[in-house]
Amino acid sequence: MLPFLDYALSAMPPTAAEREELARLYPRVDARWHQKMDRALLVVTVRDAGALVAAGIVHDSVVAPTELMDAVELGCMVVDPRYRRMGIRQRVAEMRLAHALDAGRTAITVIHAANPASWAFYERSELWALEREYEFDGQGMFIYQATAAARDWANSLPLSLGTGQPSLDPVPVQAQDRVHPVLPTITVPHALGCAPCRCGSQQTDHDLHPAGY
Structure with a gap:
């Protein structure tokens, strides 16, 4: 039987204690990781019986050389093996994307060229388009930006009538999972499985953001 998983959102950079807990989940923690945590605009955590099993953040784009002035990056994604x-990865990615677009920002994500399964997924997705390529430490990198189709998708997510606030209904991706949005001002989509992708399947298990980038 699958575990019950609790998803939580925080619109604050992690505290020292929270950062210490997060660091234990990542296989590589360096200055770039701390820089991103310092600039976190959203932290998504996933827990099983209180134990942290996955995380991802939205942060100011202070590392990736994007030319988009209003960009925020979906980064530091990790799932316990x-x-x-x-x-889990797909749902966390979509929660972060919905939040970034709901805030009126342009979402970007950075993919290593050495991870062909990941960039092939983004190439096929209607929600993402290649912005630019660059090199980092001798490795090829791709920056993908959210498309107009992604904004249409985010705009189609339900809001509470007349309030402009997001619906707080749980995300029904798996019957065993439950979601506890802790910030009522953050959009938590309850139809995350509906994001369009021409590939016809969800790439949920590829390392879309290798640790350390």
């Missing part, structure tokens, strides 16, 4: 193939 024991919890892969449960759709």
Whole structure:
């Protein structure tokens, strides 16, 4: 039986104690990781019986050489290897994308060229388009930006009538999962499985953001 997973959102950079807990989940923690945590605009955490099993953030784009002035990056995605193939990565990615677009920003994500399964997924997705390529430490990198189709998708997510506030209904991706949005001003989509992708399948288990970038 699959575990019950609690998803939580925080619109504050992690505290020292929270950062210490997050660091234990990542295989590589360096100055760039701390820089991103310092600039975090949203932190998504996933827990199983209180234990942290996955995380991802939205942060100011202070590292990736994007030319988009209003860009925020979906970065630092990590899932405990024991919890892969449960759709966690896809859901966290979509929660972050919805939040970034709801805030009126342009979402970007950075993919290593050495991870062909990941960039092939983004190439096929209607939600993302290649902005530019560059090199970092001798490695090819791709920056993808959210498309107009992504904004249409985000705009189609339900809001509470007459309030402009997001619906707080749980995300029904798996019957065993439950979601506890802790910030009512953050859009939490409850139809995350509906994001269009021409590939016809969800790439939920690839390392879309290798640790350390």
